Amino acid sequence: MTDPSTGGSKTRPWLLSASDLAHRYPSPPRSDDAAGFSLATESFSLNGGELVTLVGPNGAGKSTLLKILAGRIRAQQGEVTLDGRPLRDWRPKERARVLGYLPQRVLAEDHLTVLEMVRMGRYPHSRALGLLGPDDLEAVRHALSRMQVAHLAERRLGGLSGGERRRCFLASVLAQQPRVLLLDEPTAGLDPHQQSVFFARLEELAGLGMGILVVTHELNIAALHATRVVMIHDGRVYCEGLPREVITQTHLSAVYGAGVTVTPHPRTGRPMVLPDIAGNSPEEP
Numbered sequence: 001m002t003d004p005s006t007g008g009s010k011t012r013p014w015l016l017s018a019s020d021l022a023h024r025y026p027s028p029p030r031s032d033d034a035a036g037f038s039l040a041t042e043s044f045s046l047n048g049g050e051l052v053t054l055v056g057p058n059g060a061g062k063s064t065l066l067k068i069l070a071g072r073i074r075a076q077q078g079e080v081t082l083d084g085r086p087l088r089d090w091r092p093k094e095r096a097r098v099l100g101y102l103p104q105r106v107l108a109e110d111h112l113t114v115l116e117m118v119r120m121g122r123y124p125h126s127r128a129l130g131l132l133g134p135d136d137l138e139a140v141r142h143a144l145s146r147m148q149v150a151h152l153a154e155r156r157l158g159g160l161s162g163g164e165r166r167r168c169f170l171a172s173v174l175a176q177q178p179r180v181l182l183l184d185e186p187t188a189g190l191d192p193h194q195q196s197v198f199f200a201r202l203e204e205l206a207g208l209g210m211g212i213l214v215v216t217h218e219l220n221i222a223a224l225h226a227t228r229v230v231m232i233h234d235g236r237v238y239c240e241g242l243p244r245e246v247i248t249q250t251h252l253s254a255v256y257g258a259g260v261t262v263t264p265h266p267r268t269g270r271p272m273v274l275p276d277i278a279g280n281s282p283e284e285p
Helices: 062-070 092-097 115-122 134-146 161-175 191-209 218-227 249-256
Strands: 016-024 034-037 042-045 050-053 079-081 099-102 180-184 211-214 229-232 236-241 258-264 273-276
Touching: 042 211, 050 062, 050 099, 050 191, 062 079, 062 092, 062 211, 092 099, 092 191, 099 249, 115 134, 115 161, 115 273, 134 161, 161 180, 180 191, 180 273, 191 211, 191 218, 211 273, 218 273, 236 258, 249 258
Parallel strands: 050 211, 050 229, 099 180, 180 211
Antiparallel strands: 016 034, 016 042, 016 079, 229 236, 258 273
């Protein structure tokens, strides 16, 4: 089975799936998630070649769901399956060869160079004493090139812009050569151009067969780049489908409760979300 980040493909469906999930924190966590979380749907699946965006208001449960799918926390009910096997049966190092996870906040020392950090991404494949072989070094080179940060290899993280850091963090995850990629608000705080560049790289990876799930608050970015959108509300999947099926006047009014206008993008025809200055959303045609 070939690696999608290097141009391979994967034909087996549902790289990642979950069913009947439920989880509740004992006290409100320090995140954008609510104290309780439950996934009220029979199943959730991610296939190779998909770029799926997970959207919803603060506290809806997006980050909790992503952490459960990544194996960072175990749901109190239900099961997650990775590549046909229960996620609980995967050893952490083995899982990291298949599934890459980029949290909202990456703990990385500013004195590290980009090359040093991306090399750390090869840990799941490393041999005794963490030594890297020729295949590992090639994977690192490829990840730097894929994210267009090879020219930053000797730069220290502390001297990079926000957009450069995000691309370098993703390069470190890509060095794992995963088939599934889970990202939690990877473009938060970036300007619109940097967001678009970042998501363009994700589209390329999905086009090569990788299954990608991204938590984002940027509805317009989600609409422009996603193959599928999943909208979460109060810890439940409210709706999912094509961007034009999910990002609608009706759904946004019900979930976000704010006055917005949804209009077609002038070039792509995909939905765009604009604030309604008057505070009243027009009726959906």
